[in-house]
Amino acid sequence: MLHISTRGEAPEVSFTEAMLTGLARDGGLYVPRDLPAFDASTIAGWAGQTYEDIALHVVGALTGGEIPDDILGPMIRDAYATFRHDAVCPLVQLDDNLFLLELFHGPTLAFKDVAMQLLGRLMDHALKQRGRRATIVGATSGDTGSAAIEAFRGLEQVDIFILYPLNRVSEVQRRQMTTIDAPNVHPIALEGTFDDCQNMLKALFNDHALRDELALSGVNSINWARIVAQTVYYFTAGISLGSPHRPVSFAVPTGNFGDVLAGDVARHMGLPMGRLHVATNINDILTRTLATGRYELRPVTPTSAPSMDIQISSNFERLLFDVYGRDASAVRRLMDHLRQSHAFTIEEEPLARIRAGFDASAVSQSETEAEIAATWRATGYVLDPHSAIAVHAARSALKRDPAVPVVALATAHPAKFPQVVERATGIHPALPAHLAHLFDREERTVILPNQQATVEAYIRKHARAGR
Ligand SMILES: Cc1ncc(COP(=O)(O)O)c(C=O)c1O
Numbered sequence: 001m002l003h004i005s006t007r008g009e010a011p012e013v014s015f016t017e018a019m020l021t022g023l024a025r026d027g028g029l030y031v032p033r034d035l036p037a038f039d040a041s042t043i044a045g046w047a048g049q050t051y052e053d054i055a056l057h058v059v060g061a062l063t064g065g066e067i068p069d070d071i072l073g074p075m076i077r078d079a080y081a082t083f084r085h086d087a088v089c090p091l092v093q094l095d096d097n098l099f100l101l102e103l104f105h106g107p108t109l110a111f112k113d114v115a116m117q118l119l120g121r122l123m124d125h126a127l128k129q130r131g132r133r134a135t136i137v138g139a140t141s142g143d144t145g146s147a148a149i150e151a152f153r154g155l156e157q158v159d160i161f162i163l164y165p166l167n168r169v170s171e172v173q174r175r176q177m178t179t180i181d182a183p184n185v186h187p188i189a190l191e192g193t194f195d196d197c198q199n200m201l202k203a204l205f206n207d208h209a210l211r212d213e214l215a216l217s218g219v220n221s222i223n224w225a226r227i228v229a230q231t232v233y234y235f236t237a238g239i240s241l242g243s244p245h246r247p248v249s250f251a252v253p254t255g256n257f258g259d260v261l262a263g264d265v266a267r268h269m270g271l272p273m274g275r276l277h278v279a280t281n282i283n284d285i286l287t288r289t290l291a292t293g294r295y296e297l298r299p300v301t302p303t304s305a306p307s308m309d310i311q312i313s314s315n316f317e318r319l320l321f322d323v324y325g326r327d328a329s330a331v332r333r334l335m336d337h338l339r340q341s342h343a344f345t346i347e348e349e350p351l352a353r354i355r356a357g358f359d360a361s362a363v364s365q366s367e368t369e370a371e372i373a374a375t376w377r378a379t380g381y382v383l384d385p386h387s388a389i390a391v392h393a394a395r396s397a398l399k400r401d402p403a404v405p406v407v408a409l410a411t412a413h414p415a416k417f418p419q420v421v422e423r424a425t426g427i428h429p430a431l432p433a434h435l436a437h438l439f440d441r442e443e444r445t446v447i448l449p450n451q452q453a454t455v456e457a458y459i460r461k462h463a464r465a466g467r
């Protein structure tokens with residue numbers, strides 16, 4: 001299956017090459033040229049199947065048969081054997097028609113494990129098959145970094161460098177990145193915000209000499225393979241609640257727009273869906289964009305949901321590509337505006353297409369804490385702040401349309417953000433046993449200024465590829 005760039009100026013590549021490449025050479029994001037789709041009777045036939053079975057159908061279709069089922073099937077089983085729940089991503093009912101999709105049962109306690117555990121295995125297989133090495137560079141606001149480090153640590157073919165914003169991740173998140181004792185793992189605290197980390201990553205990828213020399217690869221959701229793996233849980237949740245015979249809506253806590261885009265992909269693949277609710281914190285660029293059509297960067301405010309302290313939502317580009325009728329020149333024009341004036345305006349017709357499938361709302365700090373407290377009092381369930389933002393948006397959605405069930409995505413375990421959870425509930429959420437010694441382990445990291453030359457020199461010095 002061929003993949004094309006949203007900017008239209010990069011070579012078309014297979015799934016495996018898109019995965020190993022991460023970001024297209026023209027700065028765009030890869031998407032399949034033709035998205036596969038399932039009919040209703042096929043989806044209905046998956047009722048009662050396991051997470052792993054449904055993953056094989058969905059990932060198998062999205063990889064276009066490039067990885068034979070007898071290799072992909074065991075990889076999927078191994079990936080999800082690392083999860084602490086048999087259902088992998090179980091559904092919990094919170095209220096009438098309000099459900100929570102728990103995505104945090106993987107090794108690092110956030111939804112990133114769902115994709116990263118599979119991506120690590122897929123990449124390792126592809127690199128070994130090709131006799132190649134890769135230098136992975138990732139940007140994180142806290143969760144992607146630890147999930148990637150966990151998935152790639154110790155792999156012979158790979159060195160991994162993770163840029164995280166200095167002093168802007170929770171202590172648990174930081175320690176999950178800095179206490180891993182593996183020679184191929186390199187956490188870097190960048191003096192800046194998550195957006196600075198992501199801009200740095202894109203700048204490194206756009207330096208084609210460096211990219212080729214070090215065989216750079218990315219594991220953020222700019223990598224299409226991440227989206228592929230995240231599409232699966234929309235199917236499993238929808239099917240558990242009666243899809244394809246009834247539509248289900250989803251409320252998705254959103255920063256880089258990868259998770260909610262995976263929902264849109266599931267919808268385009270034939271999963272009947274009500275609405276996709278984009279739930280942001282006060283860093284609300286997406287909420288403002290859906291309301292006004294103007295995508296306008298503003299400074300990032302640190303919040304108690306730090307993983308969503310993001311302004312540049314990279315995957316929004318994939319949605320723009322679709323709603324502009326896959327016109328890469330339109331995407332290039334918008335991205336040029338963004339680079340030059342930190343903003344762009346979406347025309348009426350594409351904006352109407354976005355609004356036809358998505359709603360958006362911003363949830364304030366006090367609303368987030370009040371939601372954690374209220375859910376705890378009403379149900380005894382302890383939400384993390386990111387999941388609370390989704391639940392808050394889901395409750396508003398249910399007020400507008402009580403008939404359609406809403407699944408709120410629970411993207412992190414409360415123990416990753418103990419302070420805010422304790423403030424709201426009085427309960428100190430305990431880390432699961434496998435992380436009990438996190439605070440006793442020695443930290444290893446480096447602090448670098450937000451300067452491309454310095455970061456580049458550091459990576460060159462420590463990467464093994466290209467030697
Ligand atoms: C816990 C958590 N929730 C939500 C998000 C937002 O997801 P996305 O960036 O895919 O929109 C993130 C970061 O990506 C996260 O770490």
Ligand SMILES: N[C@@H](CCOP(=O)(O)O)C(=O)O
Binds near residue numbers: 139307
């Ligand atoms: N919230 C993320 C930010 C990066 O998102 P990604 O899904 O594009 O990897 C994080 O926790 O790092």
